[in-house]
Amino acid sequence: MSLFTKLLALMTISCLLILPYAASRGGWGIGSEKNPIILKGASESCPEYQRSLNGTCRRRIRSYYYGRSYVGGGPRYGK
Amino acid sequence: MSDSGPVSEEKIAQEVRSMIAMGQFDRARVHAKQLVADPTLRQSVLEEIEAAQNRMNVGSSSASESFSVETLQCPSCRGSLSRAISESETLTCPACGAVIDISKHPFSVLDQQKPTAYAPASFISLGMLGTFENETYQVIGRICYSSSMQEWDTEDNQYYPETWVYDTWILLGESKRYLYISEDREGYSLAKPFTPTSPALPEGQSQLALMTDHVPQRVIEYGTTSVTYFEGEFTWLPRVGEKGKFAEYRYGAYTYSTEARLKKGAKEIAEVEFYESRSISKLELARAFDIKEIILEEAALARKEGELRRLSYLSYAVGGILTLLFFGSCSVGSTAVASYEVDFTRLPESGLTKGPIELSEEGSIYQLTLSTSIPDNSYSWGAIELLDEKKAPINAFEGDFWRESGYDSDGRWSESSVSTSHLFKLETPGTYYVRFFSEKGTASRGKLRFALSEGISLSRYYFIGLLGAFGFGFSMRKYKSANPFYMLIGIFAIAGIIISSMGDD
Structure with missing residues (x-):
């Protein structure tokens, strides 16, 4: 050898x-503690996808999660 | 001793070549110098002797002189034949393949074989001298066998049919003792006859003990043999197609066998012999025959195998460390930073904020766990927002929780999903808060718990690493080759897959 x-x-x-x-x-x-989608959603008074045709905002607390965005990009659960 | 009177120089040269074939180089030199008058022919013969000795590298001249040789003439092709044992009855001609009965004059040709069809598989050849157990032996014959046998499989606990071909080299010692070298595609074994204290015939038995102090052992192989070719000289008359039976078992480092030679055209046993054998390496054989070229080759191979063995042990050790780290990272190593518990039936729609939580270890991995306790057969939803020091949301986590149970034909069953966990790597140390939200669903009561721990190690990489380390160690032992290029490519490929599967957030 x-x-x-x-x-x-x-x-x-x-x-x-x-x-x-x-x-x-x-x-x-592993992603950081900041989630860009949540940051964006939280900064807007009513994100476009939450607005009804008549202009009212359908936003409520679960609205964040309709985007189903999770921390990090690797395996969701566990280590 | 020569078989005739005045002979031509060509004839003398032929005799010298016969001596070369028997490994008697010094005697051949003397013979050539004394009897070959033509200087050109003499020089040519001497060079031939020198080349043959270099090629075979057989032992000392004193050893070769220990075996007297009688030179005979082939009745078929008139070529020179050498006989080392006065009791020999059969001799084969290396030139024409004739099987000659030399037990009585005039010599008669019994059969004709094709030597080229059964060339030796390795370096051993007729006439070579070797030292075994401090005694010099000469290779005087070879018998090629094909065998149809039953081989014991220790894993499946049963016999499986197997066909096998092997050569047996017959060695005669200075003290007229015999040794046998068996050679097949798996290697070599060295056998010697022994006298059993509990003799038995090979009768297809599954247990055997040929010595009274042996506990009966499983017969590992038994079956029949058939001679396909033979060469050299023999004290009996071998014949192609001659059948035999055998059975063998292992005891310690040795294999003990009982072997029966059958009479021609009958199932009756003509002769039974018992052998004790052990495996012998090519290097050990090359040393015994003093074949320097093979000694060097095998020594280099052994050195390489030693290096690979050490590297594989190192790789296994790394695999062991990674295994410990894997289990360690699964069970210990994290520190609780914060935990809160709220009654989700009383949470306002605007949420309930808890904190502050001080996170100081930049780059440290945190595990966030959200869990709940809810009654049986109910579901609920819970979530938290992770808030920065200004209580602005920077992340959010949620979970749909449920618990169900019932009865079916197997009795009571229950299933649940009551917790979820996420990992994040702290980018900005500072003060954080958490805000709880919930929808109680069908749960009439229950708690929503949040727990945060730091100092997490990721088990997944240890797992991948330990697979690689054990795999690398194993491949080095199994394939006797270290190919770090492929291993490096593999590592980068795995890393690439992991990195490409990562999200940007």
Whole structure:
């Protein structure tokens, strides 16, 4: 086995330890506490999609969730 | 000893070649120098001896001189034949493939074989000298077998039919003892005859013990053999198609077998022999025969396997660490930051704000859990808004909760979904609040709980990592090759899949 192959194998094994640790502790794939859709929805007095044809606002507390937006982009639940 | 009087130089050269075939290089040199007058032919013969010795790398001249050789003439092609054992009855001609009965004069040709059809599979050849258990042995014959047998499968606990082909090399020692090297596609084994204290015939039995101090063992293989080819010299008369029966079992590091040779055209047993064998590596054989080229090759291979073994152990160790981290991240490691509980039947429509919550660890992963306790057979909805220090919503989480139970043909059943959790990575440390909302649905009473913990480790990456580490370690052992390129590509591919599946938020 050449020195190059040995080094690559060692590098691979090191990566197998370091990458999962960094990804796990660093929260790769996890979104922040701020959700742009919620921020936008909360900043508008009545978002367009909540407005009736007669101009009244149908908005109520569950309106946020009609968009079904969730924190992060990876798996929804669990770790 | 020569079989005739005055002979031509060509004839002498042929005799010398016969000595070369038997590994008697020093004797061949002396023979050539004394008897070959033509300097060109003599030089050519000496070079041939030198080349053959280099090629075969057989042992010392003193060892080769331990075996006396009688030179005979093939009655079929008139070529030179060498006999190492005076008791030999059968000799095969390496040139024309004739099977010659040498037990009585004049010699007669019994059969004709095609040597080229059964060339040796590896480096062992007739005439080679090797040292086993401090004694020099010479390879004097080879018998090729095909076998139809039943092989025991320890996993399935039953016998399976198997066909097999193998060669048996016959080695004669200085003290006239025999050794046998079996060679097949899986490797080599070294066998020697032994005298059993509890002899048994191979009768298809499932348990066997050939020594009284052996606990009866499972017969791992039994069946029949048939000779397909033979070469060299033999003290008996082998024949192609000769049948035999065998049964063998393992005891410690050795395999013990009982083997019966059957009479021609009959099922009666002509002879029974018992063998004790052990597996022997190619390197061990090459050392015994002192074949430097193979010793170097096998040593390099063994070195490579050793390196791969060490690397695979390292990979397994990394896999072990990742397994511990995986289970650790599943069970421990988070710290509760805040928890609140509200009665959702009393929540105003505008919500109920709780806090403040101080979040200080930038980049730390937080887990937010929303759960409820509601009566059986009811549902409700609960949500929270995450508010910044100005109590403006920056995120929101919700859950449809339900609990149901009943009876069916299997008895009582119950199902529920009463909690949901989400993760986020803190981008801006500061003061936060939470605002509860609910719709009680059909639940007459119940609590809505919010819990926030920090210092979460993501188990998913440890899981992917441990699969990769164990997989890499396993592949190095199994395929005897480390191919980090593929492994690196695999890691980047997995990382790419994960990253591409991430949302932008």
